[in-house]
Amino acid sequence: MKFATKAIHAGIEPDPSTGAIMTPIFQTSTFAQPSVGKNKGFEYARSSNPTRQTLEKSFAALENAKHAFAFSSGMAATDTVMKLLKPNDEVICGQDIYGGSYRLFVKIYEEMGIKFHFIDMQDEEKIQNTINKNSKMIWIETPSNPLLQIIDIKKTVDIAKKNNLISVVDNTFATPYLQNPITMGADIAMHSATKYLGGHSDVVMGALMLNDEKLAEKIYFIQKSCGAVPSPFDCFLVLRGIKTLHLRVDASCRNATKIATFLMNHEKVKNVYYVGLEQHKGHKIAKKQMKKFGGMISFDLKNDTKENAAIFLEKINIFALAESLGGVESLACYPAMMTHASIPIEKRHEIGITDSLIRLSIGCEDTDDLMQDLEEALQNVKV
Numbered sequence: 001m002k003f004a005t006k007a008i009h010a011g012i013e014p015d016p017s018t019g020a021i022m023t024p025i026f027q028t029s030t031f032a033q034p035s036v037g038k039n040k041g042f043e044y045a046r047s048s049n050p051t052r053q054t055l056e057k058s059f060a061a062l063e064n065a066k067h068a069f070a071f072s073s074g075m076a077a078t079d080t081v082m083k084l085l086k087p088n089d090e091v092i093c094g095q096d097i098y099g100g101s102y103r104l105f106v107k108i109y110e111e112m113g114i115k116f117h118f119i120d121m122q123d124e125e126k127i128q129n130t131i132n133k134n135s136k137m138i139w140i141e142t143p144s145n146p147l148l149q150i151i152d153i154k155k156t157v158d159i160a161k162k163n164n165l166i167s168v169v170d171n172t173f174a175t176p177y178l179q180n181p182i183t184m185g186a187d188i189a190m191h192s193a194t195k196y197l198g199g200h201s202d203v204v205m206g207a208l209m210l211n212d213e214k215l216a217e218k219i220y221f222i223q224k225s226c227g228a229v230p231s232p233f234d235c236f237l238v239l240r241g242i243k244t245l246h247l248r249v250d251a252s253c254r255n256a257t258k259i260a261t262f263l264m265n266h267e268k269v270k271n272v273y274y275v276g277l278e279q280h281k282g283h284k285i286a287k288k289q290m291k292k293f294g295g296m297i298s299f300d301l302k303n304d305t306k307e308n309a310a311i312f313l314e315k316i317n318i319f320a321l322a323e324s325l326g327g328v329e330s331l332a333c334y335p336a337m338m339t340h341a342s343i344p345i346e347k348r349h350e351i352g353i354t355d356s357l358i359r360l361s362i363g364c365e366d367t368d369d370l371m372q373d374l375e376e377a378l379q380n381v382k383v
């Protein structure tokens, strides 16, 4: 089955009792059991719920995986993966991963005796040199946030396999429509379904997709034991969102390609980071592992000041100044003071997050309107 058909149909059957085409919201915590020890496949909604089960089948299909699990947030999904580890285990991860993941790793799991190595995952030799007898997991995110760096999934996964490490890819920015880590050999694909999968900025949810039977059993056990499950209503919303995933991502990619070129040619703009641009450092690898180049763009200003970024962000109209991404509406965010505020200024500058760096999540509005909005805001920016 091709992606568009999967997005609309995979895992979804008409409701057997009524024929309802849309999966009902089974707003129930428990299920009547006909006799002791017998049930109709459901006992208690923390363990499983029909609305969630349908969504999980859809999740699995999107990533070509055998198993999928839905969580109450992306962070809950990541937390579940970390619970596979024990004290003294070591994790190798990218140095520019999502800020919330960094916080979870350093503030919660390092306290519990797990060690994290944050390294440049574009450098295979560095990965190789970091691996030791305690290494258990490799965690990558590609494209990364906010500079959209690209990590070669196939190469990284091969290193993980050779060294018996669990490989996990945070696939949130790319979406399962553009990139499939499991197909490239990764053990686990992780998503913040809050972003493109939900797609309408109205729900917080996470997902894990994987093939391995034993790993799936462990993850299910952690999920039902710890209980970070999404509500049936939220599952319904994400099921609904997924039906248009390919259409929304196509529209975002189309808009982003035009907007990246527009920004690149703008006299007040210094650097433009868009995976689809040929001069982007990771463009070649992206071309190999992604179907299209996504809807995320970052750029900074020639007159690189906080004040100038603030002017731009005050003058945008259609773009909303907000954290998050991946919805139908376009958003702008200011990494230096929002998503990456916790990074010391020298470190921020060193990795390229300048004082005027702005990250755009390009939505599905009309391209001309979006470009006009950016142009008007840029006109107010000081030279």
Ligand SMILES: *Cc1c(COP(=O)(O)O)cnc(C)c1O
Binding pocket: 073, 074, 075, 076, 098, 100, 101, 141, 145, 170, 172, 173, 191, 192, 193, 194, 195, 204, 205, 206
């Ligand atoms: C948002 C996000 C997360 C965290 O997901 P939540 O749903 O907000 O808990 C993790 N990784 C990436 C890349 C994200 O953008």
